[in-house]
Amino acid sequence: MLDKIGIAxxxxxxxxxxxxxxxxxxxxxxxxNFVRDDIEVEFQSENxxxxxxxxxFEGEEDADIINAGKQTITTLPGASFFxxxxxxxxxxxxxxxxxxLGAMEVSENGDIANWKIPGFMVKGMGxxxxxxxxxxxxxxxxxxTNKKGKSKLLKRCSLPxxxxxxxxxxxxNLAVIEITDxxxxxxxxxxxxxxxxxxxxxxxxxxxxxxxxxxxxx
Amino acid sequence: MLDKIGIAxxxxxxxxxxxxxxxxxxxxxxxxNFVRDDIEVEFQSENxxxxxxxxxFEGEEDADIINAGKQTITTLPGASFFxxxxxxxxxxxxxxxxxxLGAMEVSENGDIANWKIPGFMVKGMGxxxxxxxxxxxxxxxxxxTNKKGKSKLLKRCSLPxxxxxxxxxxxxNLAVIEITDxxxxxxxxxxxxxxxxxxxxxxxxxxxxxxxxxxxxx
Amino acid sequence: xxxxxVFNVKDALEGVKSGMTLxxxxxxxxxxxxxxxxxxxxxxxxxxxxxxxxxxxxxxGLGLLLKKHQIKKMISSYVxxxxxxxxxxxxxxxxxxxxxxxxxxxxxxxxxxxxxxxxTPAGFGTEVAEGKETRAFGNKMYVLEHAFKADFSFVKAxxxxxxxxLIFKGTARNFNPNMCGAAKITxxxxxxxxxxxxxxxxxxxxxxxxxxxxxxxxxxxKRIEQRTIRKN
Amino acid sequence: xxxxxVFNVKDALEGVKSGMTLxxxxxxxxxxxxxxxxxxxxxxxxxxxxxxxxxxxxxxGLGLLLKKHQIKKMISSYVxxxxxxxxxxxxxxxxxxxxxxxxxxxxxxxxxxxxxxxxTPAGFGTEVAEGKETRAFGNKMYVLEHAFKADFSFVKAxxxxxxxxLIFKGTARNFNPNMCGAAKITxxxxxxxxxxxxxxxxxxxxxxxxxxxxxxxxxxxKRIEQRTIRKN
Numbered sequence: 001m002l003d004k005i006g007i008a009x010x011x012x013x014x015x016x017x018x019x020x021x022x023x024x025x026x027x028x029x030x031x032x033n034f035v036r037d038d039i040e041v042e043f044q045s046e047n048x049x050x051x052x053x054x055x056x057f058e059g060e061e062d063a064d065i066i067n068a069g070k071q072t073i074t075t076l077p078g079a080s081f082f083x084x085x086x087x088x089x090x091x092x093x094x095x096x097x098x099x100x101l102g103a104m105e106v107s108e109n110g111d112i113a114n115w116k117i118p119g120f121m122v123k124g125m126g127x128x129x130x131x132x133x134x135x136x137x138x139x140x141x142x143x144x145t146n147k148k149g150k151s152k153l154l155k156r157c158s159l160p161x162x163x164x165x166x167x168x169x170x171x172x173n174l175a176v177i178e179i180t181d182x183x184x185x186x187x188x189x190x191x192x193x194x195x196x197x198x199x200x201x202x203x204x205x206x207x208x209x210x211x212x213x214x215x216x217x218x
Numbered sequence: 219m220l221d222k223i224g225i226a227x228x229x230x231x232x233x234x235x236x237x238x239x240x241x242x243x244x245x246x247x248x249x250x251n252f253v254r255d256d257i258e259v260e261f262q263s264e265n266x267x268x269x270x271x272x273x274x275f276e277g278e279e280d281a282d283i284i285n286a287g288k289q290t291i292t293t294l295p296g297a298s299f300f301x302x303x304x305x306x307x308x309x310x311x312x313x314x315x316x317x318x319l320g321a322m323e324v325s326e327n328g329d330i331a332n333w334k335i336p337g338f339m340v341k342g343m344g345x346x347x348x349x350x351x352x353x354x355x356x357x358x359x360x361x362x363t364n365k366k367g368k369s370k371l372l373k374r375c376s377l378p379x380x381x382x383x384x385x386x387x388x389x390x391n392l393a394v395i396e397i398t399d400x401x402x403x404x405x406x407x408x409x410x411x412x413x414x415x416x417x418x419x420x421x422x423x424x425x426x427x428x429x430x431x432x433x434x435x436x
Numbered sequence: 437x438x439x440x441x442v443f444n445v446k447d448a449l450e451g452v453k454s455g456m457t458l459x460x461x462x463x464x465x466x467x468x469x470x471x472x473x474x475x476x477x478x479x480x481x482x483x484x485x486x487x488x489x490x491x492x493x494x495x496x497g498l499g500l501l502l503k504k505h506q507i508k509k510m511i512s513s514y515v516x517x518x519x520x521x522x523x524x525x526x527x528x529x530x531x532x533x534x535x536x537x538x539x540x541x542x543x544x545x546x547x548x549x550x551x552x553x554x555x556t557p558a559g560f561g562t563e564v565a566e567g568k569e570t571r572a573f574g575n576k577m578y579v580l581e582h583a584f585k586a587d588f589s590f591v592k593a594x595x596x597x598x599x600x601x602l603i604f605k606g607t608a609r610n611f612n613p614n615m616c617g618a619a620k621i622t623x624x625x626x627x628x629x630x631x632x633x634x635x636x637x638x639x640x641x642x643x644x645x646x647x648x649x650x651x652x653x654x655x656x657x658k659r660i661e662q663r664t665i666r667k668n
Numbered sequence: 669x670x671x672x673x674v675f676n677v678k679d680a681l682e683g684v685k686s687g688m689t690l691x692x693x694x695x696x697x698x699x700x701x702x703x704x705x706x707x708x709x710x711x712x713x714x715x716x717x718x719x720x721x722x723x724x725x726x727x728x729g730l731g732l733l734l735k736k737h738q739i740k741k742m743i744s745s746y747v748x749x750x751x752x753x754x755x756x757x758x759x760x761x762x763x764x765x766x767x768x769x770x771x772x773x774x775x776x777x778x779x780x781x782x783x784x785x786x787x788t789p790a791g792f793g794t795e796v797a798e799g800k801e802t803r804a805f806g807n808k809m810y811v812l813e814h815a816f817k818a819d820f821s822f823v824k825a826x827x828x829x830x831x832x833x834l835i836f837k838g839t840a841r842n843f844n845p846n847m848c849g850a851a852k853i854t855x856x857x858x859x860x861x862x863x864x865x866x867x868x869x870x871x872x873x874x875x876x877x878x879x880x881x882x883x884x885x886x887x888x889x890k891r892i893e894q895r896t897i898r899k900n
Binding site for chain 1: 669670671777779780781782783829830831833849864865869870872875876877878
């Protein structure tokens, strides 16, 4: 079974040379740490920066240079700042190659719910609805089941949706899954996890085609 | 009767302190020369400059600094350059206070035709349709009659329209006219021009209310 | 040059009244118009409708107005980080209209640009699109969204001049440029008003035509919400 | 940093084919992609559809393509200043679609921004609105306009870096930034490619994400269309 770091490491392998990538808050943010350093990738943050670098050293924090998680950041050579409208021109205009974000539920047809639990305080969708409605390549990073042990991979989402039919791939602590016309297609098992365990943790239709390899994570 | 310079001088009196002004090609361009120098005005050109100054001195022309008439220009302190989308944000968003442009015909309900004569080469509308559809304060600068002596102030325009119900005021070689709900309202006569001469040169409904003063031009 | 300079925040906020709709720049606490917000608190205006991506924290930013119950309705994309906000929202004292961040930015930009409405894919098939027109272009579905209408925009820039020209710094830019000219009156506060002609005309982010009033702010706290650092 | 640099105009135009729809930056002859246009002539491509505010003059700019009958259709706001253009248009050899300048700019910007359609007041009640949807918002009428779809955008900037970041100079900026990312592939030519990191991140007009290829152009003529001067 993977921990959050493991999920981030596995997703990092999906990041290809030349990609502009938008990372959501949580596990997705960790992905940046594990991208191969022999490829060129630029990270976009929807509050208005392209070419984000690592966190600043102490004393070098600048209140005017933050990411969408409101964290202080640095920029790399070739970075740029821009306004919110242009930032979402990048996102809606499909100039961002890969979007990685967390989810509370994903359905077998690629719907995602990640912004609202009725009856609880709703913080808002931020840029998530723009991202999922626009991006052509979206990977969800999440635990396979919720804290009560219930599957987060469902036939239909029960929570209010963030976007419809938009998710391409899911990486959980148990598996790598692709969304296909027929439903969730199991691509890889987490180290030490059996197909049966994945089946029993998945509520939506799971397609198991031939031998399912174990993930390779460095 | 006014010449083109006279029309420009009269229109210059309509330019008020604090106005952002867009000037069309032809007579409107001349208006800039006659604006009182004790008021502050900024000229916008739709190709992407605010704060235009006079033409450059010989040897100081810059191919990268032109106005919408493709003429080399200079800029004044406080000027700015911007892209075409933002330029028309200024225009469509009604941030420009006064638009002055030429016309081939104006109708008594404020329609304007100034871009196309069927059967002749059509050069295009440039920014004129955006300007007239958006501006709240538009003054037309033109001769009262065309080269054949026919009135350009009509009940209905005969040429393809540039915009509908948008013109506020017309300054011609003969008169200053306001567009009202009832039609053309005669405000001023050009020096030496009688009301009768204006009546005989105007085809649309002309409202003559009381004594019509002669224009005062410095 | 048309002079937009006013000499203090009091003059800058002349005419702001209870019940008005206000745009307020900033993302989180970055690039917020600190001086204008402080003055809104002082003026004790109430029933405000605020269009702002976030709602500040309990003791800073728009949280200062929330604490005094001055805001009737927030129009935002993300409103976490604020206990008093949560309390007022759950008790029904505060109306909240949550809209996608890109749609929020584009509704500002449309108001600035004289575009009454546009189509966006964001929110299609979700409760955000409920009651809104939807439509296919090509084989994708979109939602019709309308430009905002607001009385005042309060924005914060880094530098500006008397003509109202603005430049922003880093990600403190965010929604600020898109809110300029998007309300009837735009008030810009800047860290420094520089002499006319000092800003390169080629490098101005927002030309002065979008700004009605500009003033040099003071005592900027520029609080950092999530101070994250790496080890040496 | 994702490197967008190509080393010559030939590589920059790889994949451009006859019959394609091309966006071409510039206003009049100012800010036109001179090198790309010259290469399009050399490639002898035909049946091109060109989206460009103007059509050049007889012996410069897009006029060079017109002379060789390479353009099937022009989508522009103003096409005077070109005798060959006039001849081809009147003879029916050349299709011309005239649209208001602000609408042209916004159709580019919409393509760049993933906005499939928007409403504008420009052209309402005129033949430009014929066959288009119109609609009232408030008490004003608007026309529905769609984003452009294009295969290549050719833009000209002043300076750029290998990451594709661009800055423009003066009014040579015009349509160029709005066309970046508005086609499947955007090719930027610049007067100077500067070392990475030399451009201030705060002062970049167009971030490299909108650009697929950048090259340093050569032999810029930058012809002045109307040389107007004042007397000393």
